Amino acid sequence: MGKYFLYITGCDMNVSDAERVAGILNTHGFQATSDEKEADIIVAFACSVREKAVHKIMGKGNQWRKLNWNDSRKAVNKETRSRVSLQIQAKKPITILTGCILEQDKKKLKEKFDLVFDIKNTKLLSCYLTNLLERNKKQGNKATSYQCDLKNFDDYLSINPQYQSNYSVYVPIMTGCDNFCSYCAVPYTRGREVSRAEKDILDEVRELIKKGYKEITLLGQNVNSYGVNNKFQITNNKQISNSKLQKDKNHNTYYLLHTTKSNSEFVNLLNKIDLLEGDHWLRFYANHPKDFNDELIDFLAKSKHFCRYIHLPLQSGDNTILKKMNRHYTAEQYFEIIKKIKKEIPDCAITTDIIVGFPGETEKQFKNTVKLLEKVSFDMIFISEYSPRSGTVAAEMEDDVSHEEKGRRKKYLNDEVLAKSVLANNKKLVGKKVRVLIYKKVHPANLAGDKNGFFVGKTEGLKDVRIFVEARFIAPEIGEFANIKITKANSWGLEGEIIF
Ligand code: SF4
Secondary structure, three states: OOEEEEEEOOOHHHHHHHHHHHHHHHHOOOEEOOOHHHOOEEEEEEOOOOHHHHHHHHHHHHHHHHOOHHHHOOOOOHHHHHHHHHHOOOOOOEEEEEEOOOHHHHHHHHOOOOEEOOHHHOHHHHHHHHHHHHHHHHHOOOOOOOOOOHHHOOOHHHOOOOOOOOOEEEEEOEEOOOOOOOOOOHHHHOOOOEEOOHHHHHHHHHHHHHOOOOEEEEEOOOHHHOOHHHOOOOOOOOOOOOOEEEEEOOOOEEEEEOOOOOOHHHHHHHHHHHOOOOOOEEEEEOOOHHHOOHHHHHHHHHOOOEOOEEEOOOEOOOHHHHHHOOOOOOHHHHHHHHHHHHHHOOOOEEEEEEEEOOOOOOHHHHHHHHHHHHHHOOOEEEEEEOOOOOOOOHHHOOOOOOHHHHHHHHHHHHHHHHHHHHHHHHHOOOOOEEEEEEEEEEOHHHOOOOOOOEEEEEOOOOOEEEEOOOOOOOOOOOOOEEEEEEEEEOOOOEEEEEOO
16 A cells, blocks of 8 residues: 655645545555655645745755655665555655645746646546556556546545544635735635535534534635625636626725625524534634624524634734735724624634734834734734735735834734733633633653643633643543633633543
């Protein structure tokens, strides 16, 4: 049996896509390995969010091209070598690239990898592997070309995934994005929004609940616009979006005229999933504030299984910057949504994303972000320093905030805003009883000073809780829920004890 190694960069969508690619590889008789040196096939998942990530993938491609089984497999035992050479008669591993790839990067990347394909064409991989294994059987050569008709490979989300965990899982409900935020390459790499058929999603979630999964996260670039414009089918060669682009004279930007007034389709889907019986948590992301409406908040307040947790990317608290980012909401509108969430779901944890040093961001505009962050008091803020991504509208703007200044702004948000709000929110939980999902055990041997070791669980709000269990008590199981009393709050998380 041949082996495959998955190299995943970027966001959770790539993690979820990798499970579908692994599903295909398993069907063709390959087995996963965590050691790239013993892989017959290496599949890399690219991320185009930053230029740096693309350079990294290129570097990896070069490195893997140089992997020669005669040299690099010295450490691999004889049995493995002969087994592998029976499977694929090649001197090097076959390297494959998919994920988020910009058209302009594809040409360069094709020189580094044996096969490059768009993630929506993942079913093509099955055809490629069939060709490859057939050729090897007949000729004993590595297949460098394949004959697969792209038209036959649609709907990659219907591929059976090979899940990486047996208690926490992603279920993609849509892919692509129509929002064209000026700094983001996703609409160009993944294409326009396409929603997965409701029946397929419900079948997958039902099956996962039956198997005992405890945490199911519905995933997409912009889940709130699930089902908008009746985009229910994935097709490769047609663009199925009713959206229109408009040129903005001020910023020379193509703005999307979005027509989303309601996300009933999304709420309708969540409602059907929520009605499925079982002892599990449900989550969803990523969200976009422009589509996060009252209907959704009202539903979440009443839902049975959806966690009291919302990740709502703000990106900037300044209206001029938000406009340049093409985000389609103002700081005031964002705060109105937060007020409504806090009123309807008081115990809800709220997290966000911020980009510091966007082109033209002045100190005053940065301070507007600080003010809004302080007003909201987030449970977590994921802060990134702006870096231009070629091919996007923002990349044509002058990247005029210095590297040092971006670093200073990020540090300020981390130290002066985030640490304070997290600690204040965590302190409110001390003495309270919460339910956590245990996901890690830290053995005493791995700790410098603490001799006892501990378990780590996450709350509905994705806060880590360290749980110290005395030897005389029954230890909790990884992948199971446990009831905890919070005993201590820190800015990195919480500490607690099990309620027996
Ligand atoms: S909403 Fe904006 S940031 Fe998110 S994927 Fe779409 S274009 Fe990118």
